[in-house]
Structure formats: C-alpha cells, structure tokens
Amino acid sequence: MRRPTLHAVAARAGVSKSSVSRVINGEPTVAPEIRQIVMAAVTELGYVPNGAARNLVTQKTNTIAIIVSDPPAGLVSDDPMFAMVVRAASRELEAAGKQVALVLAGSDESRRRVEQYLAAGHVDGAMLVSMDGSDPLPAVLARTGLPVVSHGRLATPGLMPYVDNDNLGGATKAVQHLLDQGRQRIATISGPLDMQAAQERLNAYRQALKDTGRRSIVALGDFTRISGAEAMRQLLDDDPQLDAVFAANDLMAIGALRTLREAGRRVPEDVAVVGFDDIEAALYTAPPLTTVRSPMGEQAARTVRLLLELLANGSADSVILPTEIVIRESA
Amino acid sequence: MRRPTLHAVAARAGVSKSSVSRVINGEPTVAPEIRQIVMAAVTELGYVPNGAARNLVTQKTNTIAIIVSDPPAGLVSDDPMFAMVVRAASRELEAAGKQVALVLAGSDESRRRVEQYLAAGHVDGAMLVSMDGSDPLPAVLARTGLPVVSHGRLATPGLMPYVDNDNLGGATKAVQHLLDQGRQRIATISGPLDMQAAQERLNAYRQALKDTGRRSIVALGDFTRISGAEAMRQLLDDDPQLDAVFAANDLMAIGALRTLREAGRRVPEDVAVVGFDDIEAALYTAPPLTTVRSPMGEQAARTVRLLLELLANGSADSVILPTEIVIRESA
DNA sequence: CGGTGTCAAGACTTCGTAGTCATCTGGTGG
DNA sequence: CCACCAGATGACTACGAAGTCTTGACACCG
Numbered sequence: 001m002r003r004p005t006l007h008a009v010a011a012r013a014g015v016s017k018s019s020v021s022r023v024i025n026g027e028p029t030v031a032p033e034i035r036q037i038v039m040a041a042v043t044e045l046g047y048v049p050n051g052a053a054r055n056l057v058t059q060k061t062n063t064i065a066i067i068v069s070d071p072p073a074g075l076v077s078d079d080p081m082f083a084m085v086v087r088a089a090s091r092e093l094e095a096a097g098k099q100v101a102l103v104l105a106g107s108d109e110s111r112r113r114v115e116q117y118l119a120a121g122h123v124d125g126a127m128l129v130s131m132d133g134s135d136p137l138p139a140v141l142a143r144t145g146l147p148v149v150s151h152g153r154l155a156t157p158g159l160m161p162y163v164d165n166d167n168l169g170g171a172t173k174a175v176q177h178l179l180d181q182g183r184q185r186i187a188t189i190s191g192p193l194d195m196q197a198a199q200e201r202l203n204a205y206r207q208a209l210k211d212t213g214r215r216s217i218v219a220l221g222d223f224t225r226i227s228g229a230e231a232m233r234q235l236l237d238d239d240p241q242l243d244a245v246f247a248a249n250d251l252m253a254i255g256a257l258r259t260l261r262e263a264g265r266r267v268p269e270d271v272a273v274v275g276f277d278d279i280e281a282a283l284y285t286a287p288p289l290t291t292v293r294s295p296m297g298e299q300a301a302r303t304v305r306l307l308l309e310l311l312a313n314g315s316a317d318s319v320i321l322p323t324e325i326v327i328r329e330s331a
Numbered sequence: 332m333r334r335p336t337l338h339a340v341a342a343r344a345g346v347s348k349s350s351v352s353r354v355i356n357g358e359p360t361v362a363p364e365i366r367q368i369v370m371a372a373v374t375e376l377g378y379v380p381n382g383a384a385r386n387l388v389t390q391k392t393n394t395i396a397i398i399v400s401d402p403p404a405g406l407v408s409d410d411p412m413f414a415m416v417v418r419a420a421s422r423e424l425e426a427a428g429k430q431v432a433l434v435l436a437g438s439d440e441s442r443r444r445v446e447q448y449l450a451a452g453h454v455d456g457a458m459l460v461s462m463d464g465s466d467p468l469p470a471v472l473a474r475t476g477l478p479v480v481s482h483g484r485l486a487t488p489g490l491m492p493y494v495d496n497d498n499l500g501g502a503t504k505a506v507q508h509l510l511d512q513g514r515q516r517i518a519t520i521s522g523p524l525d526m527q528a529a530q531e532r533l534n535a536y537r538q539a540l541k542d543t544g545r546r547s548i549v550a551l552g553d554f555t556r557i558s559g560a561e562a563m564r565q566l567l568d569d570d571p572q573l574d575a576v577f578a579a580n581d582l583m584a585i586g587a588l589r590t591l592r593e594a595g596r597r598v599p600e601d602v603a604v605v606g607f608d609d610i611e612a613a614l615y616t617a618p619p620l621t622t623v624r625s626p627m628g629e630q631a632a633r634t635v636r637l638l639l640e641l642l643a644n645g646s647a648d649s650v651i652l653p654t655e656i657v658i659r660e661s662a
Numbered sequence: 663c664g665g666t667g668t669c670a671a672g673a674c675t676t677c678g679t680a681g682t683c684a685t686c687t688g689g690t691g692g
Numbered sequence: 693c694c695a696c697c698a699g700a701t702g703a704c705t706a707c708g709a710a711g712t713c714t715t716g717a718c719a720c721c722g
Binding site for chain 2: 049051053066078082084087091099102106110116117119122225258281285286
C-alpha cells in the first residue's frame with residue numbers, strides 16, 4: 001500500500017486537488033469548513049506531501065549543503081572543529097526550517113560528484129567549511145551562480161562572502177602575552193600553510209616578533225595533535241633554549257604539551273604554551289591551556305545567517321568576529 | 332538563462348528525449364554514433380539531470396539520513412563521537428554513491444519535523460545515532476516502514492538491526508584489569524543511564540565487582556568531561572580511600588583526571604584510571620589513558636553497510652564488534 | 663521475393679504537486 | 693430585478709525525467 005497523494009486526499013474529502021493544495025500550503029482563500037474536511041482527510045490518511053514533486057514544481061528544495069573538505073588519509077578524525085561547526089550550522093539551519101545535506105569533498109573524483117550534485121539542483125545554497133587555498137572547489141562553485149558562503153576566509157578574495165574570526169588580532173594577542181611575560185625565545189607551531197587561518201596566525205606571530213627585534217622559530221604542523229607533538233620535538237632540537245611556544249591551534253598545543261612533558265620541561269616554568277581556538281579540551285590539559293578564544297559555534301551560526309541573507313537579498317557582507325585571549329596556567 | 336533540460340539536449344542533438352535519457356543512464360541499446368552526438372550536446376550545454384524530476388519519477392532519492400539526537404542545551408558540543416561517526420558514515424555513504432542528509436533531532440517539535448521529513452520521501456533510508464532509551468523516535472520510524480538501522484543498540488529490542496560494540500565485554504576487561512593490579516576500592520563513573528551503552532558498561536562493572544565480593548561505588552555522569560570531573564569529586568567525597576576508577580567513556584575519564592590532579596592524587600600511584608572508547612585524546616592525557624578501544628569509525632561504517640544491505644535484501648543482521656583493552660600509564 | 667524476427671529510436675504516459683485560469687456561487691448595488 | 697463583483701472552487705497544465713509502447717528499418721530465412 002503506497003503513500004497517499006494529494007489526489008487521494010481530495011477524493012476522500014470530496015473536493016478538488018486544488019483545494020487540498022491550498023489547505024496544505026495555508027492559503028487564506030479557503031472556507032473554514034472545507035479546511036476542516038480536508039484536514040480530517042489528511043490526518044485520516046496520514047498524508048504527507050511528496051518532497052520530490054514539490055521540489056520539481058517549485059524549483060526550490062529548502063535544502064542547504066554543508067560542504068566540508070575531507071582529507072583523504074582520514075586525518076583530523078575526531079576534529080572538534082568539525083563537530084562544533086557542523087552541529088552549530090545544522091542547528092541554525094533547522095531553526096530556519098532548512099534541511100541539511102552534508103557533503104564531504106575528498107578526492108578529485110568526489111569533487112566532480114559534488115559539482116554534479118549541486119548542479120542537479122538538489123540544494124538552494126551551500127556553505128563551505130575549511131577549504132584550503134589550493135582547492136579549486138570555491139571558484140567552481142562561485143561560477144555556478146549558486147548562492148555560496150564560506151566559513152573562514154578563502155585564499156582567493158572576492159569569490160563569496162565569508163565569516164571569519166580575527167586570526168591576526170588573536171594571534172597578535174597571544175604572542176604579546178608571551179612577550180609581556182618576559183619570554184625571550186618564542187617559537188611557533190604553524191598550521192598547514194595552504195589554509196588561510198594558518199597563514200594569518202603565522203603572519204601575526206612573525207610581525208609581533210619582528211616588532212621587538214626577535215627572530216622567528218617556526219615548525220610546521222597540520223592542526224592535528226600528533227603534528228603538534230612532532231613539531232614541538234623539532235623545535236626543542238632546533239632551539240633547546242626556547243622558553244615559549246605559540247601553537248596555531250589547541251590540538252597542536254595539546255600535542256606540544258605532551259612532548260614537553262616527555263622532555264621533562266615544566267609548563268609554564270620552563271616553557272610557556274599558548275594555543276588558539278579555546279576548544280573545550282583546553283580546560284582539561286595539564287596545566288590548563290592559555291589560548292585565544294575563537295567562537296567557532298557562533299562563527300558557524302553566523303555563516304548560516306549570512307547564507308540565508310544572501311538567499312533573501314541576493315547579497316551579503318562578510319563578517320570578522322573578534323577574538324580574545326583566555327589566560328589559564330600554561331602561560 | 333536557465334539550466335538546460337533533457338528536452339534542450341535532445342533538440343540540440345537532433346534526437347528524441349528518450350534517446351538522450353538512454354545515453355544519460357548508460358543503457359546499452361543505443362547506437363555509438365548517437366551516443367557520441369548526445370554526449371557532445373551534453374557537454375556543450377553543460378547539461379546535468381534535474382534531481383527532483385528524477386526522484387519523482389523513479390521514486391528513489393539516493394539519499395540516506397543520518398539522524399543524530401541533539402541535546403537541547405548544546406551539551407557534548409565538541410563530542411569526538413559525533414565527528415567520528417558522522418564523518419565515517421558519510422564517507423561510507425559517499426563511497427556507495429549515496430547522498431547524506433544530516434538531521435538533528437532535538438526538541439519535540441523538531442522530532443515532528445523529522446518524522447514529516449522522512450515521510451515526505453526525501454530519503455531512501457535512515458541511520459540513527461545515539462538515541463537514548465526514552466526517545467520515541469526509533470519506534471516511530473520503525474513503524475513507518477522506512478529502512479532504518481541504529482548505530483548502537485536500542486533500549487527496545489527488535490525494532491531494527493544495529494551495530495554495536497561489545498560494551499559488556501569491554502567494561503569487564505577494564506574492571507578486570509584494575510582487579511589484576513590489586514586495586515581494592517574500584518569506583519565507576521557511569522554515563523547517562525537512559526543510554527544503552529552506559530547501562531551495559533555499568534552492569535558489567537557491577538557484575539565484575541560482585542564476582543569478587545566487592546561493593547560498587549557509583550557516580551553518575553553524562554559522558555561529558557565536566558560531568559566526569561564532578562563525578563570524580565563526588566567519588567572522592569564518598570570514599571576518600573578509593574584507589575581506582577573506571578569511567579564509562581574517555582571524556583569523563585579526562586574530567587576525572589583533572590579532578591584527581593586538583594585533589595593532589597597521583598595517577599596511577601594513588602588512583603588508577605581506566606576509560607572507554609580510546610578516542611585520540613586518550614593518548615595525550617597526563618598520564619596517557621588506559622582505556623578500552625571501541626572502533627567508533629568502523630562501527631559507523633558497518634552501520635552504513637548494514638543499512639545498504641537492508642536496502643538491497645530487505646533484511647540484515649545486527650552486529651557486535653569486539654573491544655580490546657589498551658594499556659597505557661593511567662592504570 | 664515476401665514474411666518474420668531483431669534492434670534502435672521516437673511518441674506517449676506517468677510521477678505528485680503548485681499555480682494559472684476559468685467557473686460558479688452568493689451577495690450587493692443600481 | 694438584473695447585472696455585476698468578489699471570493700471561493702474546480703479543471704487543467706507545467707515541472708523534468710524515466711519507462712512503456714509503438715513504430716520503423718534492416719537483415720535473414722524460407
């Protein structure tokens with residue numbers, strides 16, 4: 001037994017399909033008693049409008065794609081960023097009555113599928129999350145004419161509106177805090193440089209050190225704990241005298257803490273550590289992590305609102321959210 | 332200028348719509364030269380089949396819903412479980428050529444929307460993630476006749492196939508490990524008891540202690556770090572002599588470690604700690620966490636495959652994945 | 663050489679809904 | 693009392709693609 005259709009409801013209620021359609025869509029020009037009868041038939045038959053038919057005729061899907069770049073190797077597997085951003089964005093979308101299509105953009109072949117998927121009209125708009133600079137997807141999507149926004153600034157400017165946090169300001173505050181404490185040899189663990197946020201945080205670090213005539217000590221990570229641990233090892237090799245580290249995100253700071261512990265360095269007495277993001281785990285490290293709070297959840301929600309605005313108005317302005325330093329015990 | 336349709340391609344190629352359709356869908360009964368001409372027209376016009384129209388006529392959507400219960404307060408915000416499960420499941424679905432609809436089931440009102448959404452035929456099947464025992468959604472969905480599977484066993488048995496890990500065996504191994512070390516007063520921090528996994532882990536703990544004539548010392552958590560920290564505080568109050576704790580998941584173990592540190596207890600010398608799940612963060616605690624590995628990513632992938640099997644065959648058998656203890660330094 | 667079987671291509675129908683347009687009803691004003 | 697109007701209802705078509713059915717062409721066989 002198949003699902004009832006508009007037609008079945010109309011037959012059951014003894015009215016035309018048009019009237020049923022009007023009742024379903026809440027149009028005011030329908031007599032109360034007809035509405036009554038129709039509603040009765042609807043509940044009786046358990047009628048629910050067919051989504052595909054609706055999408056076809058209205059040319060709308062009421063669905064928004066969240067497109068997350070997915071590293072092939074399965075890196076960053078339990079990424080708190082992913083959880084927070086996807087969750088917050090989904091909530092905001094559901095609150096706006098939109099459905100969510102989650103799209104992982106991994107291999108080249110999957111990217112083609114993404115493109116096809118969006119071109120097929122399955123969604124009304126899309127939100128890009130953490131695209132690296134070398135990714136061609138943003139440019140491709142921008143060209144399709146589909147409303148798209150980005151969570152985080154893109155390497156290529158002007159393609160689409162975005163919401164980002166103040167990476168430059170935040171990283172500057174982090175390094176400044178270390179300077180204020182009188183730290184002399186301040187190293188940094190950078191994120192993957194094809195990501196804009198990593199670039200900006202590194203630039204801020206460099207600039208802040210340059211302003212005080214110090215030299216940069218940089219190790220490269222990829223925003224994972226393990227990479228932070230390895231980078232810290234390398235930094236200790238390079239400069240055993242260092243007395244402070246600014247990690248470009250908290251996960252790498254956590255990795256760095258572990259390496260420091262293993263190397264017998266006390267934090268913060270021997271080496272001060274500052275992270276970035278203020279994920280929940282930063283409260284539970286030993287010692288608790290001094291870090292820069294970037295409101296990831298709010299950033300995601302704002303990105304969604306930006307997209308909704310773009311959908312409604314045809315245009316929307318990018319937003320930069322402020323960051324603040326959270327001082328705990330690690331620095 | 333609108334997107335081209337099948338009709339437009341047919342006109343451009345000088346053939347009928349049927350032939351274009353055949354080419355698009357890769358039917359073999361089409362002459363090579365016609366295929367050639369059609370493909371040329373397709374690329375020339377940039378034609379992509381309209382999804383809604385396709386869904387309407389085929390009565391398939393090629394889309395699977397991942398339904399995650401979303402705590403109203405925004406608890407478990409950076410939940411590694413969410414990231415791993417959603418990511419792994421999405422990958423597996425994309426590999427199978429399915430699209431992913433992410434659905435957060437929060438408030439009662441949103442649950443009604445979920446029901447409507449599924450009834451509207453937007454998806455071919457659904458995967459439920461971490462539903463608590465009191466949730467009516469699984470029963471509702473099972474009744475709709477939509478193919479549904481569960482990630483994690485449900486409180487009400489028989490509603491749908493599921494994939495779970497061996498909570499009982501894992502928790503037993505964890506407690507046994509503590510017993511083997513000669514620990515005398517072994518407490519536990521339980522998860523929320525309306526979740527099946529929490530129940531099973533608690534039961535295993537109780538049974539294991541009972542077998543050795545010890546009494547249970549239980550504090551209640553909700554699988555978050557903060558609840559683990561609070562529960563640990565309570566346990567220390569209740570029994571300052573305790574020398575071991577089994578936390579029902581790693582996040583709570585991390586919280587417990589922090590409380591123990593603040594209370595001046597050494598781990599593992601004074602108090603041994605064992606967690607559950609073996610999330611990546613367990614490698615980075617001080618000291619590294621002894622825990623029970625539950626293959627969350629694989630569990631998610633298997634759950635997806637279970638659903639695909641259900642879709643294909645009309646039936647599928649539940650699976651229990653083995654767990655193993657991972658001994659590090661905390662116990 | 664006519665009939666038949668085969669295979670490809672085109673015409674037509676279907677899916678379930680929304681929107682357009684025509685129709686009908688009852689009421690009102692001239 | 694009639695014409696007209698507003699408002700509500702019903703008939704009909706578009707949306708875009710897939711599948712069914714039919715037609716047409718060709719070759720092979722008797």
